[in-house]
Amino acid sequence: MTQGPASATPVVEMNDISIGFPGVKALDGVSFRMFPGEVHSLMGENGAGKSTLIKALTGVYGIDGGSILLDGRPLSVNGPAQAQDAGISTVYQEVNLLTNLSVAENIMLGREPRRLGLIDWRATRRRAATVLEGLGLDIDPASPLSSHSLAVQQLVAIARAIDINAKVLILDEPTSSLDSDEVAELFRIIRRLKDDGVAILFVSHFLDQVYEIADRLTVLRNGTLVGEYRTDEILRIELVNKMIGKDIELLERLETRTREVAAEDDAVTVEPFLAAHDISRRGSITPTELSIMPGEVVGLAGLLGSGRTELARLLSGADRSETGSITVSGTARRLRTPRIALKNRIAYSSEDRKHEGIVEDLTVRDNIVLALQSDRGWFRPIPRKRQDELAASYISALGIRPANPDALLRNLSGGNQQKVLLARWLAVAPRLLILDEPTRGIDVGAKAEIQRLVASLAEEGMSVLFISAELEEVLRLSHRIAVMRDRRKVADFVNEDVTVGEVMRLIASGAAEGEPTAVEPDGAGTEQEGVRA
Template identity: 65%
Template sequence: MGPEALSTAPPPAAQPDVDPIVEMSGISISFPGIKALDEVSFRLFPGEVHSLMGENGAGKSTLIKALTGVYSIDGGSISLDGHAVEFTSPAHAQRAGIATVYQEVNLVTNLSVAENIFLGREPRRLGLIDFRKMRTDAKRVLRTLNLDIDPSSLLSTHSIAVQQLVAIARAVDVRARVLVLDEPTSSLDQREVEELFGVIRRVRGQGVAVLFVSHFLDQVYEISDRITVLRNGRLVGEHPAAELPRLDLISAMIGKDLAALEALEEGTKREATERVDGGALVTATQVGRKGTIEPFDLEIHRGEVLGLAGLLGSGRTELVRLLAGADRHDQGEVRFDGNVVKLRSPREALDRGIAFASENRKTEGLIGDLSVRANIVLALQAARGWVRQIPRNQQDEIADRYIKALDIRPPNPNQLVRNLSGGNQQKVLLGRWLLLEPKLLILDEPTRGIDIGAKAQIQKLVATLAEEGLAVIFISAELEEVVRLSHQVGVLRDRRKVAQLTNDNLAVEDILEIIAAEAEKSP
């Protein structure tokens, strides 16, 4: 079944022998210059896991925000348990029994784990917050996720992965009838994903309806009972997961058949022999930072993609932060373009031609309340100084060039970045750094949480940049992606670089064996 067969919505899949707890009919939402949802219908039944699939910009997040009271709808209706509802806020939706965990962790990091779990519903005694009971109850909630962490510890002391699980623990404890999980596994390793799926199966068994959004196809098929596909703000179809082959799902999501998808990815497979070697650009000798990452050696050549592979917490991000000036190394020596450098800040790194796109684009990259244009020219303006403002016509020319080059959607330079999909936000961030014409581009999880079409576009861009002589460090939790793009692959574990592999027909299994072998040696 190709995309043409799915171009119009088929009859709904056979429903369970119960009434839907959520029914959204003919939902339409428009923003300036774009129709985000066009008469989309969606059903969610008690005791099922229902995945919402589609490319970035397909309307998934907009549909979720319409359900949870973030956005008001322009047309259509929403019913909960057979009764028409109009939620005016997420708190309103939560009181009605709909709990949501979004892709970006939205917690208060300067409060404790327990305070975050019970924020807004703290247990009280004699009118005062009962912190002892809060910690006890939080420990019970965390135990359901097999998390053994101190409820009194500050949330900021924990990794993004643990923070994500705390957000899920909070949602689970609300005892919702509907649990919405928007990319909940994007920061979790395999063990944590298995723990989360155990929780999802338990709440499903209790009759809770789970709306699940993920770009990891393996996870979708592992946990889902039903799948609804959106494309360009329209409903493509609703299917039992067991009756929707993966290739048909991908074709439905992107509107292209498998041959077109393979053509899009053609040319991104890298091998060491394909490198345009312009000589060593960066040489790190026994560089490290106490308590952060053990001393490592690393060499990056012009025209080379160096992939970094390892489990979450292995030290991938910690390593590149030293090279990007975000953290300072206290051991070893870094040479850039043949000269010893001591980078004290990302600004100093930028001045030398090192651009760093952090994995946390929300807090360390983009400014959501600024336009696409303003975000693209931001770094260039900072380099020029705020006194020497870039003329508006030049800003427009720059923005239009990168909107076209990177296929940013919608192609509107005035669009607020916070209203873009995750994949298009990532493209805006890439445009900002490419505008500075760096010598080394460091990309930390640039394709995390974005759809397969946008992912292929970014991969192709990385391959093209390397062919043009740019040095790229590429980090991804998806080992297949690292192998596809990289000429060399550095493997990390327990914040140590344990191997560097040349991509001579390198396979994912080769990397996994090294990680597993190192794990066996660890105490």
């Protein structure tokens, strides 16, 4: 562990924290500390334990082992309210203020000055104005919060946190929906608070921003502590390696066969099944282009938050693009909803299998036919005999276990739930299947089966957009790879003799300024901007 600032003692010390849930060890002996007047970033991939550690500090979760100290004294809180009283405030990505009230009311909520037992509104506005002025913010305290942008609302939330004498300020993804000017204003406020001695925990997937604002980093992986580092003492590529758990120099060069796709056949001119031109959504992804040929597997690489899922949602109609256009088989289409996308033979399997995919309380059969029934319309029910035939066919083809169509999906393993979800989308006979993290959280055997399925579907002419945090998996399956970083595509290249190391360098340093580039040979990449992690 690195040394702290000279003559400073930590304001927060979390020692050997362990938290377990049924079947899961969320944190295993993790230690963490924060110093006054420092910005500290908590880094790690999805599932690393960042949120669990923050919830332990703010009293949302109790700890099974270890200790928490605040200013050197044991801290025991039973929720965010008690943590706030102790001097630990959190500003969440989704601002938890009341937009129907004024700026002043939100800053002073629950602490309004009173006179003769009634709220003194004039004093309330004066106090709020003083707090805002102290942060260098020119915001009318009497104005409705709803009249301000999300960026301003976040600054109001910070003003409220500071007015309750916060010693520790936790900023959870505060820049995820902000433009560059709004980020600059937020960073100005963070630096002012840092100068005032506040310890700030900055949680973000933007490495550019982390390296700009953070003094110290703590890296978690799979619920364990990897290490604590001074930001100016660790290279970005080293940080990516520590988060992912692989040393770029030790990764073996993958042997990938050259794949013949229809688009490369000189004898036949084939248009893309789907082509997206300059599609974007504010706060999610900048103008991006992507095409997918019939029978082609396009791998989408990039760290969590790089724009992978955001792009998939725009292509599938789950979110609406605010700019650009999408053509399907050469015809312009407006994919405003997933149902419209399904009509155009585009199916999307979300990374959030639990909340946006499976229906746990329905049977395997019901889950398999769900999308097909929706496509037909609920007034044209699929005959039970046909449902049985479909369920039996996909249970056999995908090796779903137990092979019982009447089994409740909640009782199946994660791998078998994922197979049922794939069966649902295959039942609608899509021409493009968008798979976002289809193998996350499942065992090795199930992963291999799903990978073989994707390869066979492509051989039969289906287009596949395959998204995975596991670069080896992306390289193994993809004919072509697009690399996302900081909400934009930075590279797009044919997967021929490409190594994991080369792709990781693109993720960590990005392409040259301007248009997306082809992958460079090992050693050719240069350290440039950061990456969303």
